[in-house]
Amino acid sequence: MEMEALLVNAAAKGASDLHLTEGLPPVLRLQGRLVPTAGPVLAASDTERLLAAITTDEQRSVFYQQGELDFAYTIRGMSRFRIHSFRQRGFTALAIRIIPDTIPTLEQLAYTNVLQVLARKKRGLVIISGPAGSGKSTTLAAMLELINQERNCHIITIEDPIEYWHRHNRSMVNQREINRDTSSFGNALRAALREDPDVIMLGEMRDAETISTAITAAETGHLVLATLHTGDAVQTIDRIIDAFPAYQQQQIRIQLALSLQGVIAQQLVPCCNSGKRVAAMEVLLATPAVRNLIREGKSQQILSVIQTSVSAGMRSMDMALLELYRKGLITYEEALSRAVDQANFTAPGTCTEAR
Missing domain, CATH: 3.30.450.90 (Beta-Lactamase)
Incomplete structure (x- = not known):
């Protein structure tokens, strides 16, 4: 063996x-x-x-x-x-x-348009959240590759370890690995601000110092893509704020409200017609209403904004699961088991052939 x-x-x-x-x-x-x-x-x-x-x-x-x-x-x-x-x-x-070995394209992932819009932002903070093994790294890699193909810019990634290799294309890509190229996420992120970056990809925001530096980088004209191990968009906002002591939280709310571009919360669900899994993605975009709720500490109201802003490109996790079910990609049982509000989920039906 x-x-x-x-x-x-x-x-x-x-x-x-x-x-x-x-x-x-x-x-x-x-x-x-x-x-x-x-x-x-x-x-x-x-x-x-x-x-x-x-x-x-x-x-x-x-x-x-x-x-x-x-x-x-x-x-x-x-x-x-x-x-x-x-x-x-x-x-x-x-x-x-x-x-x-091959980086997937955004066209191969769900919700291509939203991911493209976020990847094409020139500044601000974009967070991909989800449990371990939910495909966060793959989504980030596809977004970075779109930037690499379209923009003449400097991309710095900070990872533990490096997962997908990005070759220089239109962009210059420097990838740093914890314990090989740098000692920690925090040190590498602070150093990145002295390395003339346009885009910074942060494999994980692990502590208050790293989160604070990432927000500062986003405020000062950089596009920052990062991950958090949180289950949905509201949890993501709360996790960021709760990482700080009470006396700092209002300032972080203000900074986050100004810098956030969007949160994608995802999970992988087994397909009913193949041996593959498909991503269900909750989408939160930083509209003026969302920014106000973050600033005012009313994150519990964000889900309601998501549910009423489908025309703006947002969707809740339950909406995403329902969409996958109606397309025949996942079974009702899988969708229901992962739904946030199971009591109000749709009535069961038959899983049809995937289109």
Whole structure:
């Protein structure tokens, strides 16, 4: 059992993740569900050997000192792999995310028009939110690639680790990886402001300092694309404000109201007619009404604005799920299980052929 063969097999089967841990055969995540492979059960020595096959001496030293290691691995022409190795019960385990080698276009994603509008903004803050494994990195990569194809500008990405590689096109693209090119998101973001950027992509806004710097960058004429692990647009706004002590929150509300361009909250839902998943996307755009609600601390009213602003390009998560169901892409049961307001969701019907 060789590591590259396991990675190639996982990518070929369309898995989103591969798990390697002692006492089980390799396990794939397919359409959001864990599926054991028919391979042999892994021993502790197997996971140690598999990790050693794709790491340097320096990386293994960090792993044995800290108990965790994050890095990326590439099989050219096939995929990149975001790998997290960790210790559990004294043994080595690996959680591996499969990232396609080719960056998808926005035309291949849902809600193309809204994503294009946000990607073409020249300044401000755009946030892609969702749980782990919801496709946030893919959406960001597609938006960056549109910018790369259309604008003569300087793009800086800050990632942990780098997932999609962006080649220089019309834009110059510099990609920085935590613990390889820089020590932290905060340090890299502060440094980016001295590197003449036009667009900054921030893999994750992890703390108040990073959030504050990102907002400042957006205020001062840069387009900042970032992610948060939040379930919907309202939670995203609240998470940003709540990251700060009470005495700072009103100032952050004012800054966020001025700088925000939009929030895309997404989740991946299994398709009913194929082995793929499709993104359901809630869309919040920073209209004057939304900016006022943020400024006044009335985030609980934002959902109502979303629901009544479909003509402006907004939609709630329940609207997005209902749209996918009516198109025949997902089942009613899947849509209902993920709906926010299940009591008022639509009546069930039959899943038709996807169009």
